[in-house]
Amino acid sequence: MAVDWRSYKPVLIPDIPNLNDIDVYIKNGGYESLKKVLSDDWTPVSVVDEVKAANIRGRGGAGFNAGLKWSFMPQPDGGPRYLACNGDESEPGTFKDRMIFEYNPHLFIEGALIAAYAMQCTTIYVYIRGEYINWINMMDKALQDAYSKGFIGNNILGSDFSVNFYTHSGAGAYICGEETSMLESLEGKRGYPRVKPPFPAQRGLWGRPTTINNIETLANVPLVINNGADWFKGIGAENHPGPILYGISGHVNRPGVYELPSGVPVLDLIDEVAGGVKNGKKLKAIIPGGSSTPVLRADQLDGVSMDSDSLREAGSMLGTAGLVVIDEDTDMIDLLWRIAHFYHHESCGQCTPCREGTGWLEKILLKIKNGDGEVKDLDLLLDLTTQMEGRTICALADAAAWPVRHTINRFRDEFEARCKKSVHAMA
Amino acid sequence: MKYEFSKEELEQIEQIKARYPEVKPATLPVLWIAQKKFGHVEPEVQKLVAKTLELPESHVHGVAEFYTQYYKKEQGKFVLDVCTCLSCQICGGYDILHYLEDKLGIKNGETTEDKMFTIQQVECLGACGYAPMMQITNGVYVNHLTKEKVDKVIDGLKKGEVPEFEKMEMRKVKPQEN
Ligand SMILES: Cc1cc2nc3c(=O)[nH]c(=O)nc-3n(C[C@H](O)[C@H](O)[C@H](O)COP(=O)(O)O)c2cc1C
Ligand code: SF4
Ligand code: FES
Numbered sequence: 001m002a003v004d005w006r007s008y009k010p011v012l013i014p015d016i017p018n019l020n021d022i023d024v025y026i027k028n029g030g031y032e033s034l035k036k037v038l039s040d041d042w043t044p045v046s047v048v049d050e051v052k053a054a055n056i057r058g059r060g061g062a063g064f065n066a067g068l069k070w071s072f073m074p075q076p077d078g079g080p081r082y083l084a085c086n087g088d089e090s091e092p093g094t095f096k097d098r099m100i101f102e103y104n105p106h107l108f109i110e111g112a113l114i115a116a117y118a119m120q121c122t123t124i125y126v127y128i129r130g131e132y133i134n135w136i137n138m139m140d141k142a143l144q145d146a147y148s149k150g151f152i153g154n155n156i157l158g159s160d161f162s163v164n165f166y167t168h169s170g171a172g173a174y175i176c177g178e179e180t181s182m183l184e185s186l187e188g189k190r191g192y193p194r195v196k197p198p199f200p201a202q203r204g205l206w207g208r209p210t211t212i213n214n215i216e217t218l219a220n221v222p223l224v225i226n227n228g229a230d231w232f233k234g235i236g237a238e239n240h241p242g243p244i245l246y247g248i249s250g251h252v253n254r255p256g257v258y259e260l261p262s263g264v265p266v267l268d269l270i271d272e273v274a275g276g277v278k279n280g281k282k283l284k285a286i287i288p289g290g291s292s293t294p295v296l297r298a299d300q301l302d303g304v305s306m307d308s309d310s311l312r313e314a315g316s317m318l319g320t321a322g323l324v325v326i327d328e329d330t331d332m333i334d335l336l337w338r339i340a341h342f343y344h345h346e347s348c349g350q351c352t353p354c355r356e357g358t359g360w361l362e363k364i365l366l367k368i369k370n371g372d373g374e375v376k377d378l379d380l381l382l383d384l385t386t387q388m389e390g391r392t393i394c395a396l397a398d399a400a401a402w403p404v405r406h407t408i409n410r411f412r413d414e415f416e417a418r419c420k421k422s423v424h425a426m427a
Numbered sequence: 428m429k430y431e432f433s434k435e436e437l438e439q440i441e442q443i444k445a446r447y448p449e450v451k452p453a454t455l456p457v458l459w460i461a462q463k464k465f466g467h468v469e470p471e472v473q474k475l476v477a478k479t480l481e482l483p484e485s486h487v488h489g490v491a492e493f494y495t496q497y498y499k500k501e502q503g504k505f506v507l508d509v510c511t512c513l514s515c516q517i518c519g520g521y522d523i524l525h526y527l528e529d530k531l532g533i534k535n536g537e538t539t540e541d542k543m544f545t546i547q548q549v550e551c552l553g554a555c556g557y558a559p560m561m562q563i564t565n566g567v568y569v570n571h572l573t574k575e576k577v578d579k580v581i582d583g584l585k586k587g588e589v590p591e592f593e594k595m596e597m598r599k600v601k602p603q604e605n
Binding site: 080094130172338 | 446447448449450451452453454455456458459486489490493494495496497508511512513514516517518550551552553554555556557558562565566567568592594595596597598599600601
């Protein structure tokens with residue numbers, strides 16, 4: 001059943017002027033859901049259950065049910081517990097959490113506070129990539145305002161719930177978006193991802209129970225508390241419900257962040273929402289959810305919509321819903337080489353298959369791009385991707401391997417046409 | 428010592444330390460304070476950070492080296508970080524980079540003789556829908572670059588005028604006329 005997106009009204013970034021101002025936010029019903037959960041009718045467990053039932057699938061890329069993740073936190077033992085909010089936003093093609101920092105920071109803050117209450121956390125950190133300095137300053141201001149209104153701090157709104165909330169700036173390292181790398185960075189170290197298990201819920205920040213959630217994931221939480229899990233599940237695609245901030249970039253007439261239900265048909269997003277392909281060109285391909293999600297050719301998009309099931313059937317993933325639109329004039333070899341360069345540059349170097357593998361991917365693709373490649377190099381590349389996958393501490397190696405494999409397979413002719421013949425026939 | 432923190436900065440550092448159960452997590456924020464003040468975090472500045480936080484110099488050095496936004500040596504007054512990653516690449520990011528290189532007579536990674544400009548090619552800055560774009564000295568984002576806009580920005584910077592903050596565009600779905 002097609003999702004009715006045309007009559008949808010945004011709830012994450014509704015069209016209310018100056019909603020980033022705490023007074024405007026409160027006038028529009030803001031912090032009511034925090035009040036609600038702190039009242040006698042709710043307990044931490046009932047909040048977790050409601051959020052679990054809503055099935056908010058993590059918007060940071062992996063799509064894990066947020067409430068279910070919260071339920072993995074061990075029983076409180078009186079010691080500190082942490083919520084770490086992931087605002088690293090560094091996957092190429094992704095630029096949507098910034099929209100929340102700028103237009104509706106208090107919705108995120110309120111969501112994080114409710115999450116902290118549900119998991120009985122004592123401190124919340126929001127980790128924001130260092131390049132977003134202007135938006136870090138906006139968040140600092142919003143947090144200050146929320147402190148002064150008594151929504152953060154000791155005995156919030158007269159309850160016995162107390163929590164602190166701080167920003168923490170990154171400093172230019174994509175890998176710090178990976179959750180355990182982010183924990184290392186919060187601890188003031190180089191961002192080397194940790195071996196799992198132990199999982200962060202067991203041993204996270206400073207060895208204490210910690211949950212990591214994406215900014216957009218948490219921004220959905222007050223809406224679920226206010227309107228109920230059933231309301232949330234009624235929005236968009238059945239297995240991946242709720243609003244989505246689609247970041248649309250590349251060759252479209254009106255790129256930008258759009259809030260719509262999950263499950264919008266890809267072609268509707270391109271043609272109607274984003275105003276169609278630029279300069280009247282034909283669509284060649286898309287990358288649906290950030291650079292690591294496999295590219296899809298235009299002829300693979302009939303009936304495909306932006307939800308995890310539909311994209312999986314088509315051979316890709318929803319990722320961060322950062323949709324990159326690619327027109328007919330785009331050189332796929334150039335494009336893939338640049339993606340490979342990115343992952344090589346950002347590999348932290350701890351694991352040999354990743355450190356060496358990303359280096360080779362980039363090097364061989366550069367050779368092909370320069371016209372010096374041979375057809376056998378394509379098979380070497382494919383072979384490398386299988387050697388990298390699933391053998392490393394974190395998923396960066398997989399994220400580097402997928403686009404290479406799928407771009408070559410889906411545009412094989414174009415790659416071969418750029419290669420020299422490998423074998424000279426014997427006379 | 429050549430580098431020192433002021434009394435206000437030391438107070439700010441104390442406040443930052445109070446946010447964490449240990450001192451080490453203050454490393455990144457204090458490196459930021461140092462860079463803001465001195466314009467870079469070359470080894471002598473790293474030493475100051477280590478001394479102030481009473482942490483080993485090797486730790487601070489390791490952190491400073493790991494993160495690309497910390498300038499390990501002096502840069503031009505304005506560092507132009509041009510994104511050439513995915514969305515910017517396909518929207519002309521390299522054209523902008525090369526145009527800037529020609530205009531300023533330097534290559535990626537270099538600084539002009541008058542120490543005004545440094546050009547750096549960078550990875551995705553999370554502004555893909557506003558491609559091609561650049562960031563100026565770990566600060567403002569300049570979106571939807573064209574050659575004309577680059578000319579204007581550079582002329583302004585030469586006079587010390589940093590471009591104003593550009594709001595993200597609030598996109599609405601246009602009503603369909605069937
Ligand atoms: C290499 C790598 C980079 C990542 N970058 C980000 C990021 O920038 N932002 C984000 O929210 N999640 C990122 N993730 C996913 C996080 O590890 C984690 O799954 C997520 O923050 C959990 O939040 P969620 O369940 O609410 O989505 C990244 C993962 C990997 C492997
Ligand atoms: S997979 Fe790559 S990025 Fe991840 S820990 Fe290993 S080397 Fe580092
Ligand atoms: S690709 Fe340039 S900002 Fe994302």
